[in-house]
Amino acid sequence: MIATKPLKIVLLAIAMLFTFVQISYSQEPEVEHASEKQTEKEFSASDLINHHIADSHEFHLFNWNGVSYSMPLPIILYTDNGLVTFLSSEFHHDNNGEVVVEKKGQKFVRIHDNIFYADKIHDGHAEALDYSVRPLNFSITKLVFSMLLSVVILFLIFTAVAKSYKLNNGAPKGIAGFMEPLILFVRDDIAIPNIGKKNYAKYMPYLLSIFFFIWINNLIGLIPFFPFSANLTGNIAFTFVLASFTFLITTFSGNKYYWKHILMPPVPKALYPIMVPIEIIGMLTKPFALMIRLFANIAAGHIIILSLVSLIFIFKTVAVSPISGAFVIFMSMLEMLVAALQAYVFTLLSALFIGQAVADDHH
Secondary structure: OOOHHHHHHHHHHHHHHHHHOEEEEOOOOOOOOOOOOOOOOOOOHHHHHHHHHOOOOEEEEEEEOOEEEEEEOEEEEEEOOEEEEEEHHHOEEOOOOOEEEEEOOEEEEEEOOEEEEHHHOEOOEOOOOOOOOOOEEOOOOHHHHHHHHHHHHHHHHHHHHHHHHHHOOOOOOOHHHHHHHHHHHHHHHHHHHHHOOOOHHHHHHHHHHHHHHHHHHHHHOOOOOOOOOOOOOOOHHHHHHHHHHHHHHHHHHOOHHHHHHHHOOOOOHHHHHHHHHHHHHHHHHHHHHHHHHHHHHHHHHHHHHHHHHHHHHHHOOHHHHHHHHHHHHHHHHHHHHHHHHHHHHHHHHHHHHHHHHHOOOOO
């Protein structure tokens, strides 16, 4: 009886998934233009790549016989008329070919996965950062869904680790035997050498969190099917937030020696007007480097893999597929290494910056 419970949960989850799956035809809606003829759209590798690495308000599952199957995600908007919630599947094409929906007496239009007030934009053009023409958007997008999924996965993993230690009297067995060397690696090879034995302990929760959080999201982005495949760590907004956390922790942890080195650097006072601004700029370039390094490396891996797949459609022959497929497999294996390496580098540099802020004066 107990063994059947997980099976029932899985079957229920699958049933709920297919309840939410919506069917929408991949063809553009027909608009009557007597002078125009329907022509086959030319394949664009850039469109394919941009579509797969960008965020979205639905989770694309697969195409079959010209029909696109996708799972809609919740749209949560704070508008001029209050809170508005609905599923992304309620968006539809109007007679002008725009993707629209009407809620609470308001009409919204979706342009490149950004949602605007339809009556506040003109000619279908609007700036994504112009919040005078768009509501506040708190929607669960594909990237947000992936982030929440990674949190659940990490919670389940470390809950299982804690139970394993409890059941085995502190001995690392099962999943705990796999996780313990990784945790000790972060402690002994990242935290202690860069922060020091005196101060490392209080920063361990943060360092462990970003290490496993980045690593698991890097791996999720390499799995090319639902509920994975989201390019979360290849999104610059995500890496910006992580780098900001490191910047804030470093700044507020800085001791008097750290600030003395920035505001009163060990150079002749005549050079202070030059060196102090440089030191302050250096405080900002450190998190900027963290942000760009993680974003660029992960996004580049996705772009290369998608470019290799696109070669089949660019040359319009399956003869390219063995070569393209071999390189895709090679790049996927390389990306698995990069996934761990980038988590390590981000954690290492974060520990290094924190260590510089809490180090005692050695002069």
